[in-house]
Amino acid sequence: MAGAVNLLVQSHPINSALSLIVVMGSLAAEYLLLGAEFLAAIQVIVYAGAIMVLFLITIMLLNAGKEERTKGSRIATLLGVPGVLIGGVLVAWTLLHRSDMGSVPIGALWGDPKSIARLLFHDFLLPFEVTSVLILIAIMGAVVLASRPETGARAARKDG
Amino acid sequence: MDIPLSYYLLLSGILFACGVLGFLIKRNIITIFMSIELMLNGVNLSFVAFAAHWHALSGQVFVFFVMVVAAAEAAVGLAIIIAVYRTRETLNVDQVNLLKL
Numbered sequence: 001m002a003g004a005v006n007l008l009v010q011s012h013p014i015n016s017a018l019s020l021i022v023v024m025g026s027l028a029a030e031y032l033l034l035g036a037e038f039l040a041a042i043q044v045i046v047y048a049g050a051i052m053v054l055f056l057i058t059i060m061l062l063n064a065g066k067e068e069r070t071k072g073s074r075i076a077t078l079l080g081v082p083g084v085l086i087g088g089v090l091v092a093w094t095l096l097h098r099s100d101m102g103s104v105p106i107g108a109l110w111g112d113p114k115s116i117a118r119l120l121f122h123d124f125l126l127p128f129e130v131t132s133v134l135i136l137i138a139i140m141g142a143v144v145l146a147s148r149p150e151t152g153a154r155a156a157r158k159d160g
Numbered sequence: 161m162d163i164p165l166s167y168y169l170l171l172s173g174i175l176f177a178c179g180v181l182g183f184l185i186k187r188n189i190i191t192i193f194m195s196i197e198l199m200l201n202g203v204n205l206s207f208v209a210f211a212a213h214w215h216a217l218s219g220q221v222f223v224f225f226v227m228v229v230a231a232a233e234a235a236v237g238l239a240i241i242i243a244v245y246r247t248r249e250t251l252n253v254d255q256v257n258l259l260k261l
Contacts, residue, residue: 020194023175027201030168034212039220043204046227051197051234058238059190062245091173095166119221131228138232145239 017055024048038113168209175202189244189251193237200230 024047031040120128179199186192204223211219241251248256 016191016194020197023198023201027205030171030205031208034168034208036208036212036220039208039223042224042227046231047197047201051231054234054238055190055194058241062190062242062251088177092170095170095173096164115217116220116224119217120224123218124221124225127225131225135228135232138236142235142239145236145243 014056014059017052017059020055021048021052024052038116165209165213169206172202172206172209175199175205178202187252187254189241189253189256192253193234193241197230197234200226 024043028040028043028048031037031043176199179195179197179202182195182198183192186195204226207219207223207226211217211223244256245251250256
């Protein structure tokens, strides 16, 4: 949570990215506490590994400096901050006191990769395949978008 | 030792709210993308908490799908950011107000 707040406070994108890594790591620890060790490993590998490296490379590639701030309207600040505070306190109070939800035991050791794989490849086979097609389209789109505009123009000239 | 489910939901809500706040107040487009990732992570946490609470493993499979879609979205979005930066030389979303130059 401190990492999440830090992400908002920092004005430099690199610092925000590093605090986001902190958030990802602590979420992986939460998943471990909940007994989903496969998801914890996936969280570390995919989020803290792949996605954050992608973000950092983009930040360094684009040489992002400090962002300039825009001044919000005064009425929004005056009305919004108390409104957010009241809403947050209400939601937290409702969740903490009025709920008869049960509790979650720590370390149930229950989401082992074997049962997840059985669920993934039997019950959720169609979404799995659709996701693979989505990934393929995303790869192609990323390559096309990030390619140099000169090559795109040349290809267009060759076509026309 | 047991932790109440509402604590997990509260943390998930806080993470999601931080994501929304960052999405609204940040001006750097990369930071806005990181806020989106933060929102996805908050939702993932509530998915896992409910899965552990109801003993339904499909919640974790949904988290898996959310992660995959987030990875694809990050790749495409960062490619779009690079393309926008090439044509406009800025990362400020206030100055990117036209799709066409």
